[in-house]
Amino acid sequence: MNASERIATLASFFSCSQEEAAKIDAATRLAHYRHKDILAHQGDLGAKLWIVLAGRAQLQIIGIDGQTKLLTAHGPGELFGAFPQERIVISDVVVQNRLSVLEIPTAKMTALLQEEARIGSGLSRILGRQYNAVLDRMAARITLTANGRIYAELLHEAGDNDRISPPPVIAALALSAQTTRETGSRAINALERRGIIRRDEERLEIISRSLLEELVV
Template sequence: MTSSDRIAALAAFFSCSPEEAARVDSATRLVHYRHKAILAHQGDPGAKLWIVLEGRAQLQIIGVDGQTKLLAAHGPGELFGAFPHERIVISDVVAQTGLSVLEIPTAKMTVLLQEEARIGSGLAKILGRQYNAVLDRMAARITLTANGRVYAELLHEAGEKGEIAPPPVIAALALSAQTTRETGSRAINALERRGIIRRDDKRLEILSRGLLEELVI
């Protein structure tokens, strides 16, 4: 990804001018992580933010039953990390897929927000969307069946394009849906048998969004 690509993406994320986005870009460092790479461990000192350009990251914690639980997940246009102050990392941060992020020290972001009002306004909108996503996931956990959560997560990751490329890792998808890998695998296989989705090595494509939405129960 070129510098101009990053600046264009940041301008879209923060709803700011290219000049303001360039200030953010100059304060960051572009980093690529492989699938399952660990960005930070629970208990580490936290002094940076990550802005997601491509891929997805999961914030994972170990529950009292010893099982891995999903705290949150973040994709393109979202950010996570220590904010507004440095703090201890409360979860493991894991690359769900290949992940490209812009890393910025918390202190530098604080300075940018003080100097660039539009960046602060854009950040507030991003955090608002992420807050709503967390509430949606909590509501799904309470009201939906395990299969329903898998299908809801599939719709969320596919977005308006109706496809996920490369196809999602079933274990990661199941974790996002707060269920087991076996349940996630059975749910996805059922969709394939019914012709609701098509999946190969390159992508997963939703063929009938309406039928899939009807299964989110």
């Protein structure tokens, strides 16, 4: 992704002008991470924000039972990190598949928001969407079966394109749905047998979104 593409993406993310997006781009650093890379450890001092361009990152914590639990996950068009000031990181930040982000120090983002009101307005909308997504996941954990949570996560990750590329790692998908890898594998295999999804090394594609939505129970 070149500079002009990044600026256009940022203008869309923040609902701001190209000039305002260029200021964000100038304050950031483009970075790429591989599967299972750790961006931050629980207990670190957090002093930056990550704006997701592609891929996903999971915020994972260790529960009182010693098992890894998913706090939340972030994908394209979302951001996470220390805001509005530096703070202690409350979870490990782990890459799922691969991740492309723009990194910006917390202090620089705070300064930009003071200078450009439209960037702040766009940020509030992004955080509002993320807040609603967290509530949706919390509700799913309470009301849905394990398979239903797997299917809901597939729909969420696929978005409007009905495609996830590269295909999700089953263990990471299961963690997102707060279930076991074995349960996740059985749920995905059942979808393939019924022709509801198709997957290969490059992508997972939802063939029948309506049938998949009916299974979210």
